[in-house]
Amino acid sequence: MKIAKVLLVDDETxxxxxxxxxxxxxxxxxxxxESGPEALDALTNDDxxxxxxxxxxxxxxxxxQTLKEIRTNHPLAEVVMLTGHGTIESAIEGMKQGAFDYLLxxxxxxxxxxxxxxxxxxxxxxxxxxxxxxxxxxxxxxxx
Numbered sequence: 104m105k106i107a108k109v110l111l112v113d114d115e116t117x118x119x120x121x122x123x124x125x126x127x128x129x130x131x132x133x134x135x136x137e138s139g140p141e142a143l144d145a146l147t148n149d150d151x152x153x154x155x156x157x158x159x160x161x162x163x164x165x166x167x168q169t170l171k172e173i174r175t176n177h178p179l180a181e182v183v184m185l186t187g188h189g190t191i192e193s194a195i196e197g198m199k200q201g202a203f204d205y206l207l208x209x210x211x212x213x214x215x216x217x218x219x220x221x222x223x224x225x226x227x228x229x230x231x232x233x234x235x236x237x238x239x240x241x242x243x244x245x246x247x
Contacts, residue, residue: 185206
């Protein structure tokens with residue numbers, strides 16, 4: 104059984120290819136995107152993506168803009184920001200916008216897997232709360 108379904112987003116195609124293979128070899132189901140808009144399309148077309156690993160610095164729509172769109176349109180997907188150009192300001196802004204975590208490249212693969220596991224667990228807790236709220240609403244509606 105796979106740990107999580109991950110969308111890996113980075114404009115550096117060689118990094119994307121290498122990380123896709125490394126993550127897939129560690130029990131992750133990996134999809135890739137080379138830009139923010141491509142990532143948003145992937146999320147729209149696949150609602151089973153658990154975690155987005157998102158590069159911060161990309162041409163066009165950067166990681167922070169992409170994160171904002173993900174939070175608005177796909178609120179259950181957890182986002183891990185990953186960058187080689189990290190600043191304190193971008194880390195703070197990413198966390199304020201709801202990123203699960205913020206990691207710097209090069210990143211220890213075991214650390215990244217641990218963060219993805221934590222993000223997947225958070226997503227599952229949110230999904231469980233939604234189901235419980237829906238069940239409570241249904242039982243309240245039909246009991247009174």
